[in-house]
Amino acid sequence: ERSDSVNSRSSVTELYEMGNELGSGAFSTVVLCKAKKTGNLYAMKVVNRSSLSKSLEEALKREILILNDLDHPNILRLIETFSTIKTHYLVTELVEGGELFDRIVEKSTYTESEARDVSRTLFNALKYCHSKHVCHRDLKPENILLKSREGDTQIVIADFGLSRKAPKEDSLKTMCGSPYYLSPEILKRERYGVKTDVWSLGVIIFILLGGHPPFSHDNRAIQNKYIKDCKYSFIEEYWGNVSAEAKALIKALLVVDPKQRLSAADALRHPWMRTEWAILRRHS
Numbered sequence: 001e002r003s004d005s006v007n008s009r010s011s012v013t014e015l016y017e018m019g020n021e022l023g024s025g026a027f028s029t030v031v032l033c034k035a036k037k038t039g040n041l042y043a044m045k046v047v048n049r050s051s052l053s054k055s056l057e058e059a060l061k062r063e064i065l066i067l068n069d070l071d072h073p074n075i076l077r078l079i080e081t082f083s084t085i086k087t088h089y090l091v092t093e094l095v096e097g098g099e100l101f102d103r104i105v106e107k108s109t110y111t112e113s114e115a116r117d118v119s120r121t122l123f124n125a126l127k128y129c130h131s132k133h134v135c136h137r138d139l140k141p142e143n144i145l146l147k148s149r150e151g152d153t154q155i156v157i158a159d160f161g162l163s164r165k166a167p168k169e170d171s172l173k174t175m176c177g178s179p180y181y182l183s184p185e186i187l188k189r190e191r192y193g194v195k196t197d198v199w200s201l202g203v204i205i206f207i208l209l210g211g212h213p214p215f216s217h218d219n220r221a222i223q224n225k226y227i228k229d230c231k232y233s234f235i236e237e238y239w240g241n242v243s244a245e246a247k248a249l250i251k252a253l254l255v256v257d258p259k260q261r262l263s264a265a266d267a268l269r270h271p272w273m274r275t276e277w278a279i280l281r282r283h284s
């Protein structure tokens with residue numbers, strides 16, 4: 001199914017019919033599209049090349065190469081790509097349930113069991129990426145998409161626009177990502193690696209369970225200081241009914257030193273991830 005990064009055989013409009021906008025980001029618009037030959041629906045990320053700097057152009061090429069190399073049910077599948085002088089087009093699998101971000105806002109919090117299902121899926125996908133030395137670098141609820149409007153836990157990781165290959169724990173040094181989810185090592189402009197994604201997931205799980213971000217302040221400098229000092233708390237009002245195991249996992253994810261922080265594989269072995277199985281065993 002997958003093709004080379006540049007498809008020069010046919011033009012995109014010969015092969016696809018474009019539809020409504022599905023979403024947009026800083027440099028792209030994502031629209032619904034239909035393959036004329038099969039009638040199958042996909043999503044098409046349309047990137048205006050004139051708005052891209054040289055380094056963003058490089059980043060997009062990397063996104064394409066990285067996505068081509070990833071094959072996982074919970075990672076957005078790249079079908080094919082087209083490029084013209086003015087525009088890049090990325091045809092990807094269509095994910096129809098909207099952003100995890102909007103679902104969190106709708107629900108305000110996930111039950112512990114739902115949060116565990118989402119977390120397990122995310123850690124499994126991350127373990128896969130990290131085994132290929134791919135660091136996503138921009139994990140946040142806007143870049144995690146739900147497979148359907150009905151279920152709350154079937155998800156796909158999208159937007160590898162900032163992703164990089166990081167074979168070593170100190171491979172990367174560029175400052176990037178989103179304020180709430182940035183890791184201390186990125187804020188301190190230290191070298192970093194795939195563990196930065198684990199921190200971001202820690203922040204996401206905190207939000208799923210508590211309904212509020214762990215590090216937030218109107219003043220960005222103060223917010224960054226909270227992150228660098230790992231200063232957060234489990235406020236009784238929101239966290240009173242959350243299990244000790246869940247809090248223990250968050251404490252093991254939000255750790256300033258990446259070496260002391262759990263890996264995605266470690267997180268999957270954490271007691272909180274196993275709670276449900278323990279209950280099942282007790283009843284059988």
Ligand code: ADP
Pocket residue numbers: 022023024025026027028029030043045076092093094095096098099142143145158159160161
């Ligand atoms: P950017 O790099 O500009 O942030 P994204 O890849 O994150 O672009 O896409 C922007 C938004 O478009 C996403 O947050 C999401 O709402 C929507 N979107 C992206 N890919 C898909 C898809 N495959 N199916 C449905 N919606 C999508």
Ligand code: MG
Pocket residue numbers: 025142143159
């Ligand atoms: Mg995005």
